[in-house]
Amino acid sequence: MLLYIVRRILFMIPTLAAISILSFAIIQLPPGDFLTSYAAQLSQEGDLVDEAELEALAQRYGLGQPVYVQYWKWIKGIATKGDWGQSMEWQKPVAELIWERLALTVVLSMSALLVSWFIAIPIGVYSATNQYSILDYSMTAFSFIGLGVPGFLLALIVLYLAHSQLDMNVGGLFSEEYMLAPWSWAKIMDMLAHIWVPMLIVAISSTAGNIRITRANLLDELNKPYVETARAKGVKETKLIWKYPVRVAMNPFFSTVGWSLASLISGTTLVAMVLSLQTTGPMLLRSLTAQDMYLAGTFLFMLSTLTIIGTLISDVLLAIVDPRIRLEQ
């Protein structure tokens, strides 16, 4: 097992190198660069586009240089100094920007993920064991609606309802007086008062999917001979269900942890845009549209790294949880 993990980690190094080149190349694909999109944004607002300033910026960011030179500068900074470069749009070091937002994002996505499974597993199990009951049908109907409604639409509806019916403002994670305040008990309480809305919105669509997955997997397991055997031996029904088939039905949870790691950062993008949450999602999207290449490159690189690490984690987790799986060839 240990050998397996070490080997996988060693394999990650060339993969990451390839990914870093790829992500940098992808950012260069669209026409123009950060300055053209910056100039376009200026003229959209009717501001003056100062050619001399653009020229100075191009020189400062080395935008005129060939792509491989820019790439080398970037990757050298990362490897030797842990310097991820400067964000052109935010005019701040990339690392500083990302760390600021990462914590909030992880809190939001993690809690949504947990809430989602917390709701989905019991309901899924109930639906499977009471197949075609009224509750099963209504849960199925709910899941289909949840799957069918995109999160951002839900967010828009919630925004509107909160404004028109409750006269409250659900945009953002903090009230204005706490936005700049240092962390304190009051600030945490203020955040908790705001975070449940986006958390539920994010959780709802994945809950629906998870209910379906749990239900389907469990239904597969329920008819297997080992369940019959256990039942024949007189194991109590509740204990039987939760100890054996549910454990197997939980495998998708572990095998998707790998992707969830990356979606922790980018998964809530649309909802966060609509609700104006200061998470990494909107920043990632904007860095891409603004062609803010070091910021976008860092994001893509980070997402890929997380996916690779996540895959490893889910493989290991699966092996631990499900004794039938062996890692060694």
Place this chain on the structure above:
Amino acid sequence: MTRKRTRTHAFSRREFMRVSAITTAGAVVVACGSGGEPAAEEAAPAAEAPAAEEAMDMGTYKEAPMLADMVSSGALPPVDERLPSNPGVMPNAGGSNGNYGGVMRRGFRGVSDRWGPTKMQDRGLGWYDQDLNVQPRLAESWTINDDATAWTFNLREGAKWSDGAPFTSADLLWWYDNDLLNTDINPSVNPRWQSGGETMGLTAGDDYSATYTFNEPKPLFIYETLRTTARIYLPGHYLSQFHLELTDDADALQAATEEAGFNAWNEYYVDRRWWYLNPELPSLGPWKADNELSNELFVMERNPYFPFVDSGGHQLPYIDHVNHRLFETPDVFELRIINGEIDFQGRHVSLDSFTLFKENEENGDYSVYLGYASGHTAIQLNQTTKNPRLREFFQNADVRKALSVAVDRVTLNELVFDGLLTPRQYSPLNSSPQANMGQASAYIEYDADMANQLLDGAGYSEKNDAGQRLWPGTNEPLSFIVEGTASPGTQGEDAILQIVKYFAEVGITATYQYFERSLYTEHFRANEIEAAFWGGDRTVLPIVAPWIFEGTMIDRPWGVAWGLYRSSGGVDPNAEEPPEGHWIWDIWEIMDQINVEPSDARRNELFTQVLDIWAEELPMIGYLGEAPKLVIVKNGFQGYLEGFPLDDTTGDEHLLHTETYYWDNPADHS
């Protein structure tokens, strides 16, 4: 421009009170405006006289309560010591003086949206009055020599930076010597600081006067000093520590540069020079940054040394704080507006949502003010497009006239814009000093018959069965592509689709294609564009920003190759010399005269000639203009008036001196 007719009127502190009483009786000449005549400061209303006298009795200026507290605790010197001996007296647009205190809430879209907050607190040497004449601001006066090659500015004696350091001609010189001319910081000098290809000179007469000298006349120089986008002064006493050639401790600077994540000192210096990234940077504006713009909430706090007062002797600004809150999508911003969470803003307030804003006025306790946008609904036929047949077609003035009268502007206005715009050509706004009714209304009457006759007469009379006009001598329908950045579902797209329908009615086949902005940019830069749909702006003071009229602003691509020829001096690979005797040469010759013409009246006369050419040739075709621009104003917010133009040149909604904006009940808005 005046020939040394300027009156320099230095106010002493005692005199100030006397003068503010005089202003109530009539206009007082304070300095030379941009116009040929010394412009008059707006008269303060008579109702203010008692306030002025009261101030005189006490023999002192007044200050905001939050500053008074700091003075009494010893954290700040008294207001009399903070103000210059002759502070600028800012007229209040509403007529009456305001109340101290309160917060102004606005929205912004991130660091790249910096010009919104910047325009709010940016203070140059002069600024516009309500008639768009330039009045003194940080400078108390200026004089110009006969041929406009030497400009002397007089500063306000005793004015101070927000950290209390004196603001003198040394700060102008510091910028000039150590920033503008330093090639590490500023690789090339912006043409605005040049004349005849040579960079200007700057010498200081004494602490409070400085003279800019030019090779060739620079009569429009005053317009370069109004905003500090390209700077004009810098706090040298503070910035020297970040300047490698001036710092006492080069090693510390090097270490700080690395610490902050920059490659070289000049990058770090530039970073420290931005007011919105560096709250430490001393300021001369009414508010200074309290934190960095990269936060979710950007807070601006009053500058206790701001060297301006109202006619009652109250130090400005009235409002304590300006808060900009980040939003990611327009929906969130609009929701905040109708929720009453935006106090004063024109930027990002979209005309598309006019109805929504009006419906919720009462609910959100705000009013929607209508000003005028400088933009026009217009199309540009690229007369230098690479397709030779199309080029010949577009270069025919009759064709352009035909495509102008082929569109029913009144119906277009009703269908797309609820009748809010005005049918007109691309032309200076009615409120502009360069307004020209003749040109604005040239060929704007809907007349499909005339359009058909013009097109027939131009040699495009053959049509196929579908009614499409054909290229002469062929069976191919004449068609072209209109590129634009108006995305599906916007008013802009509705408008161009409607225009294209009108073209089809006179047999012209045009197709609108939406392009992502940077792709659009690549297309027009490379002259790979047939026609474009992009509104024409810069119509408030076109004489200061005449680039669309002369064709050099090629994102309005009515003659890309010609525009590039003029702007690059023929060097650009896509540039092309216009044919001899072409009307564009006449426009350029007149523009060259305007740029060195010292007389204001004569300049306007010359610009009328440019507009006459436009009226006859229609270089680009305008359909609608004078679009309302919405400004959200919370009820009880005073100092801004309805009906002013909103344009970059004149600072958008910040035209009327932001420091004089105030709350009726500041206590309700803290």
